[in-house]
Amino acid sequence: MKSRSKKLVALFATVAMTASLLAGCGGGNAPAATDTPAATDGAAATDDAAATDDAAATDDAAATDDAAATDDAAATDDAAAGTATAGDTNSTPRNETLYFAGQQWGTINDWNPFSTNSNNPMCVQQKDSSRTLIYETMFMFNMLDGELYPLLGTEWSWDDDTLTSMTVKLNTDAHFSDGTALTANDVAYTWDANVKYESSLGMDFSNYIESITAVDDATVSIKCKLDDAGNPANPLKVQQLLQQMYVMQKAYLEKVEARNNSEKEAMKLDKMEDLVASGPYLPFFDDDQKIVFIRDENYWGQAASMWGKLPAPKYVAHVIYADNNAGQVALEAGDVDVCQQFTTDVQKLWEEKNLPITTYIDEPPYGECATMPSCWMNVEKPGLDQVEVRKAIAMATDYDQIIASAMSNQSPTFTQVPRSMMNPTDAEQGLFDHDALKELQFTGNDIEGANALLDEAGIVDSDGDGIREYNGTPLSFKAECPDGWTDWMASLEIVASSAKKIGIDIQTFFPDTNTFYDDITTGNFEICMNSPSGSSISNPWGRCMQFLSSLYADLEVNWSGNWSQYRNDEADEILAKIPLETDEATLKEYYTRLNEIYLTDVPSFALMYRPELFYIVNESVWTGYPMKDDGTNIPPTDCTDGYGIAALYNLTLVE
């Protein structure tokens, strides 16, 4: 009897142990699995977001014992990537290849502009400055002067002063990689497909655009949606489409539709590996180690009406690095030419290590800052619904420390560029009355001022635990940003330590990227950090919308902006008027008033300025990269985005 029960126990134990082992394995893998899709959040995650996201991957390496581990990991990853490059048959000559880092993390999913999850930023990136290596837009945006430059289109104009319809002329030289001409029909068909299959671009712009039709082969007509009063819904958004929408081939789209039976979901999941596009490069090779594009020798842009020549590098390659450190090691070794990564103390690369590396500007902030990662406070949470509390947190935060340490000086300070909703480019800074805002522009680290403000509002620490109470509840908030986004994490730590000094308890919380986006898009957070949009033809209006518009606050799932859920009728009214206004003085008045509202109510506050793309170049193989004040007027968008792609035509080999 006894021995039988023992056997039973033993059997039970074995089963239970096996089960728990399996459970253990499952648990262990789970975090890793959630990390991967994080990097690919097409809709909202910007590249640099993805760039920092990889640090989640560093964690895996860090799980091994000591500090040397990451260093080693970086080195071995690099070596692994190196041998793979040497080993595969697709290795390309170094002096014909331009190597990138910091754009692509993980294996690509597809080549499909309709897809919501391509994880293929080198190819598919339709945003303010679209990436036009493979697919092309009608116009290219230049963030330096805020102008649109011709690409597939040659010129655009409103048909009349009501701004209800627009005519775009296409370049008659333009053709696809299979040799067929690119016509207005392709543009119209692409638009219809975007709307029909509800791509994120189609969903967004169909609110403002009624239809796009071909007038003749080289002429496109765009009709705006009209509101009840007969005014166009938003002319700015219509202009934005010109720089954002990839033009695809009608015949190819029909082929893809045929094989997917025109089903919406199937269309979005199609890999499009057999793509036909109009850009200067075509896919050449890709696996989990690297991605290579090859130049299309028949590229239409070599016509005199466009570039007049082919881009200099025959190949464009992106090795997939494990993390920022691995990318940095490769950059220092000269294995990477253009690096889109946040790099601590970047000046040390040339000042101390004497490497042939440089950035757009030789001194801080080293790049052209166009966006401003901000701290958003959920005004629907008790405590944060009090403007004094929000303002006190904003006043107490030590921005100089954030910029100097978290951002490693790669941002102008708020004394150099006083805060507003405008980015630090001259184009936007000229759009409001600086003197009118002077009183409101807090510069940070004002502990006394913040304390006085709270005391005056009667929000005091009544139970002596060092934390102030509002309505009897201690002011304690959770501030979140995705794990691994180093500079953001450090920024929030500094916000928390400043808030501690004024008796507000802020705890940092770094979930994985998916959880973070779930939280902010559904309003399930107290304080979070996120970037508004950078430079585009519709900014700064678009960015003001993101800071203040109640339209976004009403959304059930909000990817668009105003995560603070702030509402202000006056702001809404002004925001509605701006797109229709063309008089500069009135615009200036509107923008000044909006900034007044923003700086008085502080629904969010910028923590730093930041380049949309980091841009560090190693000149050991290629030179001729755009630099500030070199007279080329090419923006430092990594030689790939918007008008920045013009840089590829100026590159030369180092002698």
Add this chain to the structure above:
Amino acid sequence: MKNTLRQVFHSPKFVIGFVIFAALLLTTIIYPLVVAADPLEMVGNGNFFKPGTYVSVKDSVEGTHYTLNIDVKSGSLDSKISAEDKESMKEWLTKFGGVAEADINLEDVEGLIGLWEANYSESADQPGLTASRKKYFARLNKNIDGILADSDLILARENPDTGELEESATIGSNEFVNTKDVANRRTFILGTDNFGRDVLTELVDATKTSLRVGLIAGVVATIVGLFLGLISGYVGGVVDDLIMFITNLFTVIPSFVLLILISYSVGQNARGVNLVAIIIGLTSWTWTTRSVRSQVISLRNRDHVNLSKLSGHSMMRIVLTDILPYLASYVVMAFILQISSGILAEAQLSMLGLGPSTSTTATLGLMMNWATLYAAPLNGSWWAYFPVVITIALIAFSLNLMNTGLDQVFNPQLRD
């Protein structure tokens, strides 16, 4: 007892380990008494300031000056222009400056600088030169600009009324300050970290936290392990089976995976130092249980235990007086190892970002985590991570040494 202690302190291994450990412990107690600064204060406005003494520039300019007869010019010339710089200057001058190679003498630094100042122009056409090289020459030019001029440096103040600059002092090249005279100075023996915090102060505080984590984790793990081991070994039967079943479960699942999962589910809000320590303790008791159990099994049939049983002593009393003393030496050694592994576990957890929060505590793992995130090993900021690694190594080394020393004393097979 006295005898045992004497024996223990005669073991050289134990003594070395003990001295190192005591030194670390004393430092964490004494250092904060001497340096009162908040270890989490962000002093430096930037990343990774080098170790050294920082004196206020304004104070040193305004303070007492001493004239020293030292040839300062050549000193500063050498520090500002390296041999490599000289070669580069020569290259530029011959290529773009129109100077004949024969006219350049690298030995004559002043002559070279003279030529440079006469011929260099940032805006000159420099075909074939990369942007980084052009910028290098521009920086070099800025660096040596006015280096030869013997004129004094003039300090001026802005008149608040007129807005004009009024000369307030001049500084000659031979004027020096004694750093002791400068009131505002701060020494960072180990530089600053990525937040601009003083690494040494932070390190001492972090060591204290880590020792606390280790101690709590060790106590928890030892108590749980000892309790379960004693019961399981002494009682036997179903209780033994059950406890060993649970123990095996915990042994089979890698405790670090368990640790990560628990820490993750607890969330950052609740994750204070003590909780992290307790979590670590609760995942690392299994080996103590197993060893204690096996020793108890061999002990429970000894004559003196049987005698106690016959005398009608309670189980509690038998375990505490007849069994535990025979295990004591082992338990102490296991406890020491638990402390050591607890400290390492905390460091690993914090490096994953699953430890205590940065703005409230400093721990060794957090320091390493941030140093890695800000690429300290890549940009040569050794002071941000190397002392941390050494400290962790020293703690683990000293504890293990003490353990080996004890083993030699208590284990008859190892006794000399």
